[in-house]
């Protein structure tokens with residue numbers, strides 16, 4: 001499976017030692033009427049990608065949310081599916097997730113086999129993703145639904161070996177996630193250790209709610225930082241987080257003020 005423009009843009013971030021910002025929109029928490037405003041805020045900032053998905057999706061409005069967003073923005077939309085049912089042709093790409101931190105064969109290969117015809121027929125850019133859950137201090141929906149235990153937050157060596165295994169298996173990206181609404185986001189030490197050892201881009205998310213933490217995560221080597229909950233609570237934070245990403249990128253590039 002060849003990769004496309006969106007993956008190339010993530011590789012470019014990695015090659016330049018830069019970070020990007022992604023907003024995660026859960027269609028159960030934002031309705032299509034909220035999408036024009038979200039698109040406007042994203043267009044005015046450093047947001048490079050909109051991720052769409054949720055663990056359960058009770059409201060059946062994912063496709064409409066994507067359509068409305070795309071009518072108001074050129075920012076690429078990437079599916080971050082909580083289940084194989086969340087494949088929407090309206091999006092541009094799909095994070096094709098394997099839950100590497102778990103030992104649940106269904107989430108490593110079983111559901112992929114069942115959904116393969118649907119995914120291939122979708123025409124979406126497929127980004128093979130080694131998805132690694134890290135303990136964020138509270139039980140998350142993902143760990144409950146997946147019946148899997150996250151990697152302890154103070155075991156960066158396990159996270160690194162899991163990421164290495166994913167990279168050697170050919171995953172296009174590695175995603176370290178403390179889970180939506182995590183009390184404790186992933187430590188800069190863990191991000192730094194994993195990022196410094198990977199060739200593929202590193203995605204990081206879960207519980208990031210301040211510009212300081214955003215800056216620290218970017219400086220530690222995250223190539224894409226994903227924020228959902230903090231923006232649901234206060235969409236105006238998008239501008240503040242964007243400034244933190246810009247500051248980290250300038251610092252990495254040696255820009256002096």
Ligand code: 1GP
Pocket residue numbers: 024177178179180181182204205206207208226227228229230
């Ligand atoms: C969850 O990493 C994402 O999978 C985003 O987490 O909602 O806590 O920002 P938050």
